[in-house]
Amino acid sequence: MKFVARTGVAAIFGLLITGATVGGHVEGKSAPPLKRVAHTSGVSSCSEGEHTQTPGSSSGGLTNHISPDSSSMMTCVADDNIAARHSAKGAMNALQAPRVLMRANAVAMESARNAFPYGACTWYADQRYHDLHGTYVPWTDNANAWQWPQRANEYGWRVSSTPQVGSIIVLQSGVQGASWLGHVGVVEQVKGNSSVIASSMNWGANPWAVTRWQFHTGPGVTFISQ
Structure with missing residues (x-):
């Protein structure tokens, strides 16, 4: 009876130990935890196929947030994770590129005609400016004569009080x-007065006719050229 009792107790104790060990895996397989390794200058302790990432550093535009008390540690991150981040960033840039190109083309088309x-x-x-210089003004909105x-300043053109x-x-x-x-025209002649x-x-x-008038330089009069 003593032998049987001891055997039963041992079996129950063994099951408890086994259950405690297995219990950590009952809920299913989870992602492997990040491996933390001590920081050694110039030496990587990560396995092959992993990349060392120091606290607060970023990879692919994503920052690795680590608590301040772990500043002397590094995190080993799988290289395929880093590659995935770079791939995602490249995909975002590729999606934005057509929009940038379309905007640039729209600006170029506006600058290639009289709007x-x-x-x-x-x-x-x-x-008239295009006939003389081969280029149209690039501004087409907020472009009443007085503006x-x-x-012109916003587009880098020259604005002066001296006529040419x-x-x-x-x-x-x-x-x-x-x-x-306001009013705009093109200077055909500079006089000495x-x-x-x-x-x-x-x-x-006759507002529909092209006319030539004499204007004086002074306050409220400016001259624009490229």
């Missing part, structure tokens, strides 16, 4: 008879 309504002083100034100096033949003259609202929208002769449309008695 202003025919008969407006802005249409004539843009067309041209600001838009072939430059665009801009009159601000109300200056020398300009309407509240601080005045210029400029050609333009939508000025004078």
